[in-house]
Amino acid sequence: MAYHLLRGDHARWMPDGMMQTGTQSEGGRALVVDGVTHRYGSSTAVENINLDIRSGELVALLGPSGCGKTTLLRIIAGFIRQTEGRIILGDEVVDDLGPNRRRIGIVFQNYALFPHLSIAENVAYGPAAQGVSKAEREAETKRLLDLVKLGHLADRLPRQLSGGQQQRVALARALAIKPRILLLDEPFAALDKNLRLDMQIEIKRLQRLSGITTVMVTHDQEEALSMADRVAVLSQGRLEQFASPTDIYDRPESLFVNTFVGSANQLAGQVLSAEAGGAIIRLDAGAELRARTPSSPLVAGQRCTVCLRPEHLEIADDPSGFAAVVEMGLPLGPTVVHEVRGADGAGIKVSEPRRAGTALLATGTPVRVRPLSADLATAYPAA
Numbered sequence: 001m002a003y004h005l006l007r008g009d010h011a012r013w014m015p016d017g018m019m020q021t022g023t024q025s026e027g028g029r030a031l032v033v034d035g036v037t038h039r040y041g042s043s044t045a046v047e048n049i050n051l052d053i054r055s056g057e058l059v060a061l062l063g064p065s066g067c068g069k070t071t072l073l074r075i076i077a078g079f080i081r082q083t084e085g086r087i088i089l090g091d092e093v094v095d096d097l098g099p100n101r102r103r104i105g106i107v108f109q110n111y112a113l114f115p116h117l118s119i120a121e122n123v124a125y126g127p128a129a130q131g132v133s134k135a136e137r138e139a140e141t142k143r144l145l146d147l148v149k150l151g152h153l154a155d156r157l158p159r160q161l162s163g164g165q166q167q168r169v170a171l172a173r174a175l176a177i178k179p180r181i182l183l184l185d186e187p188f189a190a191l192d193k194n195l196r197l198d199m200q201i202e203i204k205r206l207q208r209l210s211g212i213t214t215v216m217v218t219h220d221q222e223e224a225l226s227m228a229d230r231v232a233v234l235s236q237g238r239l240e241q242f243a244s245p246t247d248i249y250d251r252p253e254s255l256f257v258n259t260f261v262g263s264a265n266q267l268a269g270q271v272l273s274a275e276a277g278g279a280i281i282r283l284d285a286g287a288e289l290r291a292r293t294p295s296s297p298l299v300a301g302q303r304c305t306v307c308l309r310p311e312h313l314e315i316a317d318d319p320s321g322f323a324a325v326v327e328m329g330l331p332l333g334p335t336v337v338h339e340v341r342g343a344d345g346a347g348i349k350v351s352e353p354r355r356a357g358t359a360l361l362a363t364g365t366p367v368r369v370r371p372l373s374a375d376l377a378t379a380y381p382a383a
C-alpha cells in the first residue's frame with residue numbers, strides 16, 4: 001500500500017485512498033471535555049466529567065446501563081447542550097455550534113442510512129450538503145467505498161446489504177465529511193458475535209490507518225479493552241477512571257472499576273499497618289497479605305474490602321494461604337474454576353490454567369488458597 005505525507009497543519013502519513021481527517025498534529029489535543037455536567041430536570045446524568053483526548057486516540061466510554069455514556073456522546077456531538085462545562089474541539093470551544101457545524105462523523109447502532117438512497121448516494125450526501133463539487137465527491141465516494149471494501153455494491157440500496165456491510169457504509173458516510181473526530185454509538189450492538197469481532201478488527205484497522213480521533217460508547221468491556229487506547233469508565237454519571245486498558249485491568253483505582261471490569265473476589269479484612277499506596281491486611285478468611293490502596297489512604301485497624309481476581313489465586317498446599325473447602329469445580333475448557341468457601345463463610349473463585357490430566361477437586365475437599373504473588377491484591381475502605 002502506498003503512503004503519502006500530508007502537509008499543512010496536520011502532517012501525517014496516510015494510506016493510499018484515505019482522506020485527511022483531524023485538525024491536530026499527531027499527539028496534540030483533539031477533544032477536551034472540560035468539567036461537563038448535565039442534568040435532565042432535577043436528575044444528574046453526568047457530573048463534572050473531564051477528559052483530555054489526544055489526536056489519533058481511540059477512547060471508549062464504558063459503563064453499565066444508565067451511567068451517562070450516551071448523554072456524554074450526544075453532548076460531544078452537539079445534540080444536547082450541557083448544563084455546565086465546555087466541549088473543545090482542537091482549539092475551538094464548540095458549545096454554540098449545532099451538530100452539523102461541528103464537523104463530527106457519527107456512526108449509530110442502527111446505522112441510520114437513508115433507505116431510499118443508494119450506497120454511493122448515502123456516502124456522497126454529506127459532501128453534497130457541504131457544497132463539494134460533483135466530480136470531487138464522486139471520486140471521494142469511490143475511494144471510501146473501496147476502502148471499506150464495498151465499491152462493487154455502490155448502486156445497491158441499504159436494505160440489499162447485510163448488517164456488517166450496512167455498518168461499513170455508515171462508517172464511509174461518517175468519514176466522507178472529513179470529520180474532526182469520529183463518534184461511534186454502540187456500533188457493534190446489532191451484529192452477531194462472529195461478525196462483531198470481524199467489524200471490531202476492521203474498524204480498529206481503519207481508525208489506525210486514518211489516524212482519526214475516535215470516541216466510542218460501549219457497555220461491552222471486552223470491546224473497550226481490546227479496541228481502545230484509553231478507556232473512560234463511568235458509573236452513575238461520574239468518571240471513575242480514565243486510563244489505558246492495562247491500567248484499568250491491572251491497576252484499578254476504585255472498587256467499582258475493580259469489580260465492573262473483569263471479575264474480582266471481594267474479601268473482608270482489617271488493616272494491620274498502612275503506608276502510602278499500600279497496606280498489610282489480615283483477611284477474615286485467615287491470611288495476611290500486602291495490598292495496593294489506590295483510592296484513599298487506609299489506617300491501621302480500619303475495616304476494608306480486598307479484591308483479588310480469580311486468576312490471581314491458586315490452590316496450593318502452602319501455610320501462607322488460607323484454609324477453604326471446595327464447593328464446586330467447573331471445567332471451562334482451557335481453565336478450571338473452583339468455587340471454594342473460606343473459614344469466614346466468604347465464597348471465592350479460583351481460576352487456574354488446565355493442565356493435561358488435571359482432575360477437578362471433589363466437593364468438600366479441604367484446600368489452601370493463596371495469591372500467585374505479592375501485590376496482586378487491592379484494598380478499599382469497607383463500604
Ligand SMILES: Nc1ncnc2c1ncn2[C@@H]1O[C@H](COP(=O)(O)OP(=O)(O)OP(=O)(O)O)[C@@H](O)[C@H]1O
Nearest residue numbers: 040044045063064065066067068069070071072219
Ligand atoms: N431525555 C432524558 N430525560 C430524562 N432523563 C434521561 C434522558 N435521557 C437519559 N436520561 C437519564 O440519564 C441517565 C443517563 O442516561 P444515558 O442514556 O446517558 O445512559 P447510558 O449509560 O448511555 O445507558 P444505556 O447503556 O442504557 O444506553 C439515566 O439515568 C437516564 O435515565
